[in-house]
Amino acid sequence: MAEQTIVVLGGGVGGVVAANELHSRLKEKARIVLIERSLRQSFAPSYLWVMTGDRTPKAITRDITRLQRKGIEVVAGEVQRIDLAQRAVAVDGREISYDYLIVALGAELAPDALPGLADAHTYYSLAGAERLHDALATFEGGRIVLAVAGLPYKCPAAPYEGAMLLESYFHSHHRRHQMELAVYTPEPQPMPVGGPVLGEAIQELLAHKGIAFHPRKQLAAVEGAELRFEDGSSAAFDLLVAVPPHRPPPVVRDAGLSDDSGWVPVDQYTLETKHEGVFAIGDVTRIALTDGMFLPKAGVFAHSQAEVAARNIAARILGSAKRERFDGRGYCFLEVGGGSAGMAQGNFFGHPRHIAMRSPSPVWHWGKVALERYWLWKWY
Numbered sequence: 001m002a003e004q005t006i007v008v009l010g011g012g013v014g015g016v017v018a019a020n021e022l023h024s025r026l027k028e029k030a031r032i033v034l035i036e037r038s039l040r041q042s043f044a045p046s047y048l049w050v051m052t053g054d055r056t057p058k059a060i061t062r063d064i065t066r067l068q069r070k071g072i073e074v075v076a077g078e079v080q081r082i083d084l085a086q087r088a089v090a091v092d093g094r095e096i097s098y099d100y101l102i103v104a105l106g107a108e109l110a111p112d113a114l115p116g117l118a119d120a121h122t123y124y125s126l127a128g129a130e131r132l133h134d135a136l137a138t139f140e141g142g143r144i145v146l147a148v149a150g151l152p153y154k155c156p157a158a159p160y161e162g163a164m165l166l167e168s169y170f171h172s173h174h175r176r177h178q179m180e181l182a183v184y185t186p187e188p189q190p191m192p193v194g195g196p197v198l199g200e201a202i203q204e205l206l207a208h209k210g211i212a213f214h215p216r217k218q219l220a221a222v223e224g225a226e227l228r229f230e231d232g233s234s235a236a237f238d239l240l241v242a243v244p245p246h247r248p249p250p251v252v253r254d255a256g257l258s259d260d261s262g263w264v265p266v267d268q269y270t271l272e273t274k275h276e277g278v279f280a281i282g283d284v285t286r287i288a289l290t291d292g293m294f295l296p297k298a299g300v301f302a303h304s305q306a307e308v309a310a311r312n313i314a315a316r317i318l319g320s321a322k323r324e325r326f327d328g329r330g331y332c333f334l335e336v337g338g339g340s341a342g343m344a345q346g347n348f349f350g351h352p353r354h355i356a357m358r359s360p361s362p363v364w365h366w367g368k369v370a371l372e373r374y375w376l377w378k379w380y
């Protein structure tokens with residue numbers, strides 16, 4: 001059998017799962033190339049625990065060159081161009097041809113897209129979570145504002161987890177009485193894609209912890225120690241923690257893979273783009289749900305989409321007629337502090353969509369810990 005080359009762009013959640021899955025199915029029957037700019041990869045759900053000091057960056061970071069031991073070719077570099085006509089990608093000036101392509105380039109954080117936001121704290125990056133942890137240790141008290149700067153953003157639970165973990169952090173450090181906490185978001189409720197019952201449940205959790213919730217607030221700019229919103233209102237802060245705006249990687253737009261939104265449209269079940277043999281998975285994609293909302297950007301979906309795309313490519317190469325479909329099922333833990341978490345799960349492709357929340361308990365917190373350990377052990 002002639003050797004075929006499968007190129008995976010991006011070595012985050014989706015890319016690492018896809019490369020592993022391709023390798024486990026195809027072994028030496030195909031050349032698998034994984035291209036990634038940052039060889040040190042960390043588990044993003046644990047950034048919240050870096051913020052609170054419950055994890056060190058080292059404990060949640062792995063080197064993806066470890067995948068080379070399995071026979072996966074790891075190329076360190078910047079994907080500069082995707083040439084769909086020539087079926088090749090350019091990486092730091094080098095051309096790599098492909099028979100199949102999986103685009104797993106994620107979403108970029110764009111704090112510079114909003115005036116004045118670049119200096120805000122964020123736990124949406126590992127470096128940001130570390131810096132915020134240091135700032136919390138010396139913060140003397142005042143108004144902490146957590147602001148979601150724009151839609152879409154990854155992990156719809158993370159702003160609410162972040163607010164509750166901040167509350168819990170100050171509580172356990174006996175400084176809660178010195179803090180006022182508030183969340184501002186353009187969303188009409190927490191996790192709108194989960195429906196009103198889930199939103200209500202999260203709002204109750206926030207209220208119970210004394211965290212003010214301000215929906216439908218689209219941030220326009222940060223000026224000094226004040227947030228300015230598009231509706232003309234403003235809010236003061238002493239410490240600003242932001243979920244920065246997200247944008248699609250420019251290389252996918254330049255390649256002609258994206259739609260007007262900049263994200264990549266795909267077949268929701270197979271993750272194939274309109275270009276033969278080219279798949280896109282995870283945060284870089286845009287999948288419309290039946291009510292006009294979009295599938296959230298979340299690792300749980302990047303993971304299952306990677307498995308589907310990789311298995312179907314392997315089946316094609318092996319000449320098997322068997323195909324898998326991504327079914328839209330997902331779950332997410334919601335850390336509430338004090339060693340407890342809730343868990344929301346459901347079928348995002350369902351009609352009607354029903355996303356149910358299990359009440360906070362230590363069980364779900366340990367579920368997230370188990371997921372973290374499994375993830376860091378399994379894929380590297």
Ligand SMILES: Cc1cc2nc3c(=O)[nH]c(=O)nc-3n(C[C@H](O)[C@H](O)[C@H](O)COP(=O)(O)OP(=O)(O)OC[C@H]3O[C@@H](n4cnc5c(N)ncnc54)[C@H](O)[C@@H]3O)c2cc1C
Pocket residue numbers: 009010011012013014015035036037038044045046047048077078079080104105106107123124125154155158249251281282283284297298299300301302332333
């Ligand atoms: C604080 C936080 C908490 C989260 N918690 C959860 C959670 O509890 N559950 C959950 O399901 N999800 C969670 N997520 C979301 C989850 O991390 C993402 O949805 C997931 O990582 C998406 O996977 P991906 O493969 O699409 O993109 P990524 O994992 O972001 O990987 C994309 C990769 O592409 C690389 N790349 C991009 N452009 C280029 C280029 N031009 N050249 C070379 N390499 C490039 C990047 O360096 C990156 O490594 C959380 C995210 C954050 C920030």
